[in-house]
Amino acid sequence: MGITTRRSVLSVAALLQASAVRHAQAQDFPSRPISWVVPFPPGGITDTSSRLVARPLGAFLGQQVIIDNRPGAGGSIGTEMAARSTADGYTILYGTQGTLATNPVLYQNINYDALRDFVPVHGLTETPLLLVTSPERRIRSLAELIARAKAKPGEITYSSSGIGTGTHMAAELFQLEAGVELTHVPYQGSAPALNDLVAGRVDIMFDYLVATRGHIAEVRLRSLVTTGSTRMPGLPDVPTLGELGLAGAETTSWSSIMVPAATPAQVVLRLTAGMQAALSDTKVRETLTSTGSSPLMLAGVPLRQFVERDIARWRAVVERSGAKAG
Structure with a gap:
């Protein structure tokens, strides 16, 4: 066996081993607490709705879901941090109309793309103003x-x-x-x-x-x-x-749970099931209704299509309005 062939075999073996490890980790997910990045300050609607849902989500998953507020640049700082995090399901993002649809048009040097860098897991809320x-x-x-x-x-x-x-x-x-x-x-x-x-x-x-x-x-x-x-x-x-x-x-602001694009499918499905359970909780629904919100019960392809349509809508609004950051 030549040196080149031997290296190729070793590379394939390493890839197969890494794949097996990722599969085993996905099967055991979650085995430790999950960080939920909220790219806005504490106390606002994004923070309160996250904390409301985090408890039943954690109960379903059997692990604590910890809110991690990362404000700045209209939510872009925390969103980019989440996009660059390890794609293992242990960092999830509170994605919004603003961070995913309008910020990439309003701000220069946005280093993430909503559809390329994230997988939409499950909707969270829709809220009129x-x-x-x-x-x-x-x-x-x-x-x-x-x-x-x-x-x-x-x-x-x-x-x-x-x-x-x-x-x-x-x-x-x-x-x-x-x-x-x-x-x-x-x-x-x-x-x-x-x-x-x-x-x-x-x-x-x-x-x-x-x-x-x-x-x-x-x-x-x-x-x-x-x-x-x-x-x-x-x-x-x-x-x-x-x-x-x-x-x-007429418009409503929406939010959804997102994970980095390379997150294993089994992990995405587990998080999806957790969000469906959390948003079906009677207390969660009653609290959301009392604050003027309603659960956004979309997942998978329908959620991605929803996000795609809204990105196109708000890109057009920003361009028509001439709105700029700064």
């Missing part, structure tokens, strides 16, 4: 807001929880569909954005029920419209954009 304003701004309806914005383009300001987030992109889509020009004031997270809205430093904001509910109940904020296709159960008097003639501006 509310358009809210301080009563002191004296904007009582969507029609009044649009009239003011058209009369004085750029004068009305809107806050967001960060560039590329659902709170930002909902406003960009609204401007396109309503034919108005607003001025964006981005923040690092929902809490400071809402605080300045309540204080009157900005005029309006698109945000989630879980973040705005307390302010609405205390009449510190007024809700003008919801971006969902149906009215929210807890706010039956708040109309939808579609009811007011802006169906094209």
Whole structure:
């Protein structure tokens, strides 16, 4: 046997051995705690929904699921970290419309691709937003807001929880569909954005029920419209954009569990089963409903197709709007 042939045999043997090890590890998955990368700060809707689901997911898998908050650059820092992690199922990602669909268009030097670098495991949530304003701004309806914005383009300001987030992109889509020009004031997270809205430093904001509910109940904020296709159960008097003639501006922010692309199929299936069990938990469903969200029960090919369609939609919105990071 020649040297070249001997090396080839050894290389094949090493590959077969490595494959056997990966198969055995996949069969035993999980045998240690799992890190769930949430690429946003603690306390927001992404963090709270992750912690809600992590407990029943860990119970199903028989291992602790530990939330690892990695904020920065609209979620891109944590997302890239997850993309570069070992593809063994022990690092999972909270993927969002913002991090996967809009950030690669908004930001330069994004070093990951949603469809190339990740496998979508299972959906997590879908959540409509509310358009809210301080009563002191004296904007009582969507029609009044649009009239003011058209009369004085750029004068009305809107806050967001960060560039590329659902709170930002909902406003960009609204401007396109309503034919108005607003001025964006981005923040690092929902809490400071809402605080300045309540204080009157900005005029309006698109945000989630879980973040705005307390302010609405205390009449510190007024809700003008919801971006969902149906009215929210807890706010039956708040109309939808579609009811007011802006169906094209309807949107919900979604989230899903992702893993690095080379993760073994057996591991993906195990995580999928765990997510299905966690999202079927009565307490999880009731809590999500109370916060204005609903479980996104998609997995496999249907989930990938869902992600592909949304990436195409938001890429077009970003390009049409001319929105930029920084």
